[in-house]
Amino acid sequence: MSKFQAPKGVSEYFPPNSNQFEYVRDQLLRTARLAGYNLIELPVFEDTEVFTRGVGESTDVVSKEMYTFEDRGGRSITLRPEGTAGVMRAVIEHNLDRGQLPVKLFYTGPFFRAERPQAGRYRQFYQVGIEAIGYTDPEIDVEVIAVADSAFKALGLTKYKLNITSLGDTESRQAHRKDLMKYIAGLDLDEATSARAQINPLRLFDDKRAEIKELMAKAPLLLDYLNKDSVQHFEAVKNILNDIGIKYQVNPYMVRGLDYYTGTTFEFDHEMLGAQSGIGGGGRYDGLMNSLGGSDVSGIGFGLGVDRILMACQAEGSLPDNLNQIELFIAPISHPAKALAFKLLTQLRIAGISCDMAFGDRALKGAMKAADKSGAKYGLVIGDDEINSGMGQLKLMSSGEIISSSLTPSELIKRLGKNN
RNA sequence: GUGGGCGUAGCUCAGCUGGUAGAGCACCCGGUUGUGGUCCGGGAUGUCGCGGGUUCGAGCCCCGUCGCUCACCCCA
Numbered sequence: 001m002s003k004f005q006a007p008k009g010v011s012e013y014f015p016p017n018s019n020q021f022e023y024v025r026d027q028l029l030r031t032a033r034l035a036g037y038n039l040i041e042l043p044v045f046e047d048t049e050v051f052t053r054g055v056g057e058s059t060d061v062v063s064k065e066m067y068t069f070e071d072r073g074g075r076s077i078t079l080r081p082e083g084t085a086g087v088m089r090a091v092i093e094h095n096l097d098r099g100q101l102p103v104k105l106f107y108t109g110p111f112f113r114a115e116r117p118q119a120g121r122y123r124q125f126y127q128v129g130i131e132a133i134g135y136t137d138p139e140i141d142v143e144v145i146a147v148a149d150s151a152f153k154a155l156g157l158t159k160y161k162l163n164i165t166s167l168g169d170t171e172s173r174q175a176h177r178k179d180l181m182k183y184i185a186g187l188d189l190d191e192a193t194s195a196r197a198q199i200n201p202l203r204l205f206d207d208k209r210a211e212i213k214e215l216m217a218k219a220p221l222l223l224d225y226l227n228k229d230s231v232q233h234f235e236a237v238k239n240i241l242n243d244i245g246i247k248y249q250v251n252p253y254m255v256r257g258l259d260y261y262t263g264t265t266f267e268f269d270h271e272m273l274g275a276q277s278g279i280g281g282g283g284r285y286d287g288l289m290n291s292l293g294g295s296d297v298s299g300i301g302f303g304l305g306v307d308r309i310l311m312a313c314q315a316e317g318s319l320p321d322n323l324n325q326i327e328l329f330i331a332p333i334s335h336p337a338k339a340l341a342f343k344l345l346t347q348l349r350i351a352g353i354s355c356d357m358a359f360g361d362r363a364l365k366g367a368m369k370a371a372d373k374s375g376a377k378y379g380l381v382i383g384d385d386e387i388n389s390g391m392g393q394l395k396l397m398s399s400g401e402i403i404s405s406s407l408t409p410s411e412l413i414k415r416l417g418k419n420n
Numbered sequence: 421g422u423g424g425g426c427g428u429a430g431c432u433c434a435g436c437u438g439g440u441a442g443a444g445c446a447c448c449c450g451g452u453u454g455u456g457g458u459c460c461g462g463g464a465u466g467u468c469g470c471g472g473g474u475u476c477g478a479g480c481c482c483c484g485u486c487g488c489u490c491a492c493c494c495c496a
Contacts, residue, residue, distance in 0.1 A: 005487080060494045064421085082496085111496075116421085118490065127496060192493080208492075257495055278496060305496030333454060368456035383454055397456075 009117030010124040011307050019323040021126075024155060024310045025108060028128040031151035032106040035143060037130050040105040042086050044112075048076040054085030054292055056259025058199040065113040079112035082258065083129040083303055084285065085292070091133060092294035101134030101297060108306075120276035120308045129282075131301035133289075138236035141264040141284065142244065144300050148268060148280050149246055155309065156318030157270070160279060163251040164237070164266040167222060168230040170287070173262075176225035177201060183219050206255040216253075223252045230263065237264050260285040264300065270308070272315035279312055280304035322375060327416050329376035329397075330357035331367035333383035341382050344392075344409055351413045371397065378403075378416065 006012060013021040048068055055062050067079040080086055087105060090096075096103055108128045115121060130147060132140050145162065152160060167173060180201045189197065193212065196203050204216050226234065241248055248266075256265050265283030273279070282302025289297045313319045328348065332341035341357050348355045356374055358367035364381070371379040379395040386392050392412065393405040407415065 008487090065494080113495075115494075116492095117488095118492095121495070125496060129496095196493080203494085206494085275491060276495070280496070303496060308496060331455075364454050365452085365456075368454095370456085372456040379456075381455065385454080393455090395455080400456080402455095 007123070009115075009122050011122045011126070016323075020313070020319050021306065021310055023319065023323050024313060025126070025128060025306050027154050028151045028304055028306065028309070029106065029108060031147055031154060032128070032130050035104070035130075035147050037104040037106040037132075037147075040087060040090065040107050042083075042090055042107060042109075043080075044110060045077050045079050046086050046089060048078040050085050050089045050292070051078055051081060054088060054260060054288060055082060059257055059259050061113065061257060065115050067112045067114055081111060081113045083107055083111065083127060084131060084258075084260070084288070084299075084301055087129075087131050087301075088133075088289055088292050088294065088299070092289065092292055097134070097289065097295045097297050102132065103134060104130070104132050106130045118276060119274040120305075120311060122307060126306035127303045128306060129301060129303040131299055133299040134297050135300070136298050138233055138240060138264075141233075141237045141300055142240040142246075144282060144302055145241070145248075145266055146244060146246060148282075148302050148304060151304070152268065152279070152309070155313055157309075157312055157316060158318075159272055159316060160268050160270040160312065162246065162248040162266060162268055163254050164241075164248050164264065165223060165251055165254045166226060166230060166234040166237075166264055167256075167262055167283070168226040169262060172226045172230050173222065175227075176220060176222045179220045179225075180222075187215050189215075200259070202255045205253040221252045223250075233263060256281065256283060260288040260291070262286045266302075270312040270315075273308060273311055276308065278305070279308045326354040326356055326374060326376045328353060328355040328378045328380055329371040329374045330355065330380045330382060331364060331371050332357065333364050333367070333381070334387075335361075336387055337382045337384070340387060341380075344380075344382075344412075347409060348413060348416070351417055353413065353416045380412070 048066070051066065052062050057063065061081050066081055069077055071077050087107065091103070106129065109126065110124050111127055112124055114123060117123060130144060132144060145164075149162065168176075181197075184194075184197050184201055184204065187194075189212075193204070193207070202222070204212060205219070207213065207216070238248075238250070251267075254265065254267060256267070261283040263284035263286060265281070267281035268279050269277045270279045271277070280302055282300070284298065284300040286298040287296075288299065289295060330341045330345060332338040338357075345355055345357050356376070358370040362370065364383070368379065368381075376397060379397050381393045381395065389406065391406040391408055394403045394407050394412065394415075395401065396403055
């Protein structure tokens with residue numbers, strides 16, 4: 001095959017689907033702005049160490065899924081596999097942690113992981129994320145969750161659920177880990193699985209295989225090892241969630257794939273997607289700033305998968321029709337009419353009316369066909385009669401009804417501008 | 421990295437126990453010299469993923485290869 005193909009496993013969007021993608025991403029961003037978050041725009045590649053130290057060497061993301069290469073100066077560079085570590089790097093680099101905190105940030109863009117592609121899993125995928133840095137209140141934990149939840153609701157989604165748990169603080173986790181390791185040592189596991197358990201025993205809780213689930217059913221749960229502070233914080237989070245009416249399920253088996261999480265962690269799953277059903281997730285990362293060389297500041301955030309959320313919207317049929325519908329399409333009939341139409345087009349656009357016209361030398365029938373295809377709300381015919389009268393014939397495309405056959409350009413602008 | 425499924429027209433796919441290719445949608449033209457979406461009539465379209473083998477003959481069988489896809493590990 002001599003034709004070029006996109007690299008394996010990337011997601012691509014072009015019309016008309018790209019309008020849906022744009023719509024979904026805009027809704028997510030809008031919800032973040034509504035809650036007082038501000039844009040942070042970062043490079044898609046970083047010093048590799050930002051991720052190895054930030055995300056954690058033991059994670060699958062770092063150990064086998066990174067796009068890493070050497071640049072011309074011999075530096076090790078990695079395409080970002082997630083957003084939080086880069087945000088922390090920027091916050092520390094620009095000294096936002098010295099007197100500028102707390103700060104609320106949001107970001108969007110492509111992320112990269114070299115995995116085997118699958119439904120809803122791409123090597124280049126899109127996320128919208130927020131980070132609330134320097135806040136310790138349980139209310140902020142809930143705010144972050146609520147921003148995601150209201151974004152989903154704004155998109156008309158209903159078939160999703162929220163799982164939450166708490167990973168506690170370092171002290172709680174260490175106590176639990178000791179007992180969990182002891183429990184796992186007594187299990188009969190295959191080599192790959194027990195190797196995984198050595199790196200991070202919590203991962204076994206998330207295994208989809210029935211036999212592993214059975215083995216782990218009686219394992220000691222981290223939730224039972226939370227110390228006083230951790231319990232208090234988690235209880236507060238749950239109470240506030242109840243107060244504001246967000247439904248959730250405490251899932252002690254939930255495990256996140258990134259090492260930096262502490263305390264509250266959460267995940268949204270959509271029930272109509274395939275195996276990759278997570279549409280967003282996040283949590284607290286109170287030690288991350290410190291481990292990247294910044295001051296000891298806490299943070300919490302989420303990452304939402306735009307591609308998967310789009311799929312969920314499609315599955316639920318919750319997206320509006322006629323996204324990016326233009327207001328008017330002009331069908332000129334003759335050559336002089338074309339010149340006039342283009343001039344009018346320019347005026348209309350200056351007036352803020354979205355419009356297009358039939359280009360090329362098409363007969364009226366062809367021009368009307370183009371008007372139909374454009375999905376425009378109104379059609380405007382300009383031919384010899386209209387040139388002579390200086391007025392156009394406005395038509396409602398959906399019904400074919402001719403609204404007026406004698407509109408001057410300024411009347412047209414007035415009319416469409418108002419209806420908009 | 422491991423396992424399953426699939427590569428036929430622009431798209432979705434059919435193609436019997438091997439006899440050299442079809443439908444729907446989309447597209448173009450016409451029915452309607454200045455009115456689209458419905459309807460009717462007509463039309464164009466394929467190295468059947470690629471390479472090799474078996475056969476008088478391969479879209480179909482065999483081997484290889486590339487690609488896509490779903491799932492596992494893991495994750496948005």
